[in-house]
Structures are given as structure tokens and as C-alpha cells.
Amino acid sequence: YVEGTDDYDHPGATINNMRLLDAIVKKCGFRPDHIKSPQTKASEVIHELEEERDLDVKPRPPPKPSELVPRCPIVTVMGHVDHGKTTLLDALRNTSVVEQEFGGITQHIGAFSVKLSNSTQTVTFLDTPGHAAFSAMRSRGAHVTDIVVLVVAAEDGVMEQTKESIRYANEAKVPIIVAINKCDKPEANIPNTKKGLWTQGIALEEFGGEVQSVCISALKKTGLDTLVETILTQAELMQLKADPKGLVEGVVVEARTDPARGRLCTAIIQRGTLRKGSFLVAGRAWARVRGMFNEQGQVIDEAPPGVPAEIIGWRELPSAGDLILECETETKALQAVRYREQQDMKKKMEIDEIAIQQKMEEHL
Numbered sequence: 001y002v003e004g005t006d007d008y009d010h011p012g013a014t015i016n017n018m019r020l021l022d023a024i025v026k027k028c029g030f031r032p033d034h035i036k037s038p039q040t041k042a043s044e045v046i047h048e049l050e051e052e053r054d055l056d057v058k059p060r061p062p063p064k065p066s067e068l069v070p071r072c073p074i075v076t077v078m079g080h081v082d083h084g085k086t087t088l089l090d091a092l093r094n095t096s097v098v099e100q101e102f103g104g105i106t107q108h109i110g111a112f113s114v115k116l117s118n119s120t121q122t123v124t125f126l127d128t129p130g131h132a133a134f135s136a137m138r139s140r141g142a143h144v145t146d147i148v149v150l151v152v153a154a155e156d157g158v159m160e161q162t163k164e165s166i167r168y169a170n171e172a173k174v175p176i177i178v179a180i181n182k183c184d185k186p187e188a189n190i191p192n193t194k195k196g197l198w199t200q201g202i203a204l205e206e207f208g209g210e211v212q213s214v215c216i217s218a219l220k221k222t223g224l225d226t227l228v229e230t231i232l233t234q235a236e237l238m239q240l241k242a243d244p245k246g247l248v249e250g251v252v253v254e255a256r257t258d259p260a261r262g263r264l265c266t267a268i269i270q271r272g273t274l275r276k277g278s279f280l281v282a283g284r285a286w287a288r289v290r291g292m293f294n295e296q297g298q299v300i301d302e303a304p305p306g307v308p309a310e311i312i313g314w315r316e317l318p319s320a321g322d323l324i325l326e327c328e329t330e331t332k333a334l335q336a337v338r339y340r341e342q343q344d345m346k347k348k349m350e351i352d353e354i355a356i357q358q359k360m361e362e363h364l
Ligand code: GDP
Pocket: 079, 080, 081, 082, 083, 084, 085, 086, 087, 088, 181, 182, 183, 184, 185, 216, 217, 218, 219, 220
């Protein structure tokens, strides 16, 4: 748009006109990938933005503070191999099953909730295989984890993947709670483990820092209540909140095809409350929600923010880390998926074209 005219195709109306660029950024949520070259015409960008607005689905603008209600924390367990992550998650999961009135067979669905026996507060644990899923989600810009529980075996202390986990948590700006594990073993050296953590920049509370540590035995199931309590205290400090109303937004934690129920995914809802019959889009997959289950395989009627839910009704399989967005109608969902497919194809063709061009230039 050139000031004083309505002529998007005016010779001056290319993206290297800085004032124009500024105006577009402010007005229509323009992104850098809209510029193909300095000669990109403003009209092209505007056309693309209009198309995107009409055909794709996007997250809603952030909620007002008055629309927010408290939600439970979402926790990822990390640490060196064999330090006890799986044992800890199993122990926590089983504690929560025993408490259920209809304690059934627990399924591995990628996430589960734990409740303290004397409270209504819950903690959601992500139970995805290790760092791979965490980085997949991070690379897609999905921020699901509020707190990292760093498992360190007291017999070994800090190891290579302990350091890596600390790096991950710091990069994602997620606070750490240390679970010093295998405290039942005679070889356990807790002071040494703490010293090692301190050397890695973990400011433990007893040394004047802010990081809490809890001594546990995942195997003997000791210290687990204290660990969950510590997580809840940390969560309280963070004042985690979410908007439970309106169109749903969430993240895919895990997806698979079940022989009996078809394509399904475990999701963490981040906004709105998911109900049966909703239309969802995640990446290039879409669903009409046929039903939802908790980790005990029980049918749930709704999934509010923070609570993990297994969702059935996907027409294609979404991927871990995909953003889930609700659409008002099936038509809208289908349209969005088709638009995304087209965009991906276009991008792929552009990349191919550049590669061909480069090859030709090399040849010359
Ligand atoms: P991961 O690789 O971090 O998932 O570690 P695992 O949970 O698979 O545990 C590795 C080994 O350590 C297994 O043989 C566990 O039984 C054992 N282990 C885990 N937690 C404890 C614990 O608290 N005490 C003892 N003695 N052994 C443990």
C-alpha cells in the first residue's frame, strides 16, 4: 500500500519499501516467509494474507486476564539413561491408578494425571519416550512443559545426559525440580550428587539457591508424595492459568493407530474445553471427535486445559508436537487441511526450483 493511493501494484509498492513493510507487519500479521524476494509485490503479500485468513485456522488472540482460571502443572521427567525415569513414571502412574475407584488396566497414552491423596490438586506427567519427543515438540514451537523433574541417581551423580537435560530445560526456560533417585542403595552418595548439580549451575536451595531437591526411591516408592507436593508448590509460585472457554487449542503429545479404535492421539488441551463432536485440525490432519478417554481407558465427557485426553476420530494421523485447533464446522476444518497441503506443496516446489537453479548456475 503506497501512501495516498490504493494501488498495491504501484512501482514503489515492493517489500523493500521499509515503510510499507512496517505497515504490513502492524496491520495484518505478516511473517518473514511472505517475502520471496525484495521485489515481492505488496499486492501478492496481501493476497496471500487474505487467503490465509479465509482458508486456514489460527490460534485466537491471547485471552484477557479476567478469563483465566488456575490449571494443573504439566511435568516432563528427564535425566541420564538408567537413572530411573521409567521406574519413577510407573510408580507415579500406579499410585494414581490405585486411588481410582474402578482401577482398571493402565494404558500407555503418553501422559497421565496424579492426584495427592489428601488434595484435589493434580499434576499431569508427560510420559513420552525421552528427549526425542521433547525436542520434537520444541522444534515445532509447542510449549507444553511447565516444570522439568530431573532424575539423578545418587550412586552415579551428574552424567552426560544429566547435563544435556539441564541444557534443554534452561533453553526452554522451564524450572527444574531435582529428584535424587536410588536413595535406597547403600552406594547412594547424596552430598556428592548435590555438589555435582551445583557445579552444573543448579542453584539448590540448601546452598542458597531456589531449586528444590527431593530424595526418592522410585523402586521402593519412597519420597513420591514429597516430590508431587514440591511440584505443586512450584506450580503455585508460577500461577499457572488457562482460559477454559471458546474454541479449543492444544498440542499433540503422541499419535498412533489402534487396531480397534482407529487413529487416535493423546493431547494436552491448552485453551477451551474439548467435547465430543468438535472438529479439530492438527498439522495436515483433521478429526471429528468421536470420543475421549483418560489414561485408565475410561470415557470422559470433556477435557479442560492441562488434562491429558486420548482423542479418537482422526481421519489422518497427526504428529507429536502438532498444534491442535478447533474449527466451527467440518467444512472449515477440511478447507484448512486442504489449504495447508497446498501451501506445503508450494513450498516444496519453491525449494526444488531453487535447487535446480543452483545446479544450473554451478554448471555455468
Ligand atoms: P531410565 O533409563 O531412566 O528409564 O531408568 P529405569 O527406570 O529403566 O531404571 C534403570 C534401572 O534402575 C532398573 O533396573 C530399575 O529397577 C533401577 N532403579 C530405578 N529406580 C531405582 C531406585 O530407586 N532404587 C534402586 N535400587 N533401583 C532403581
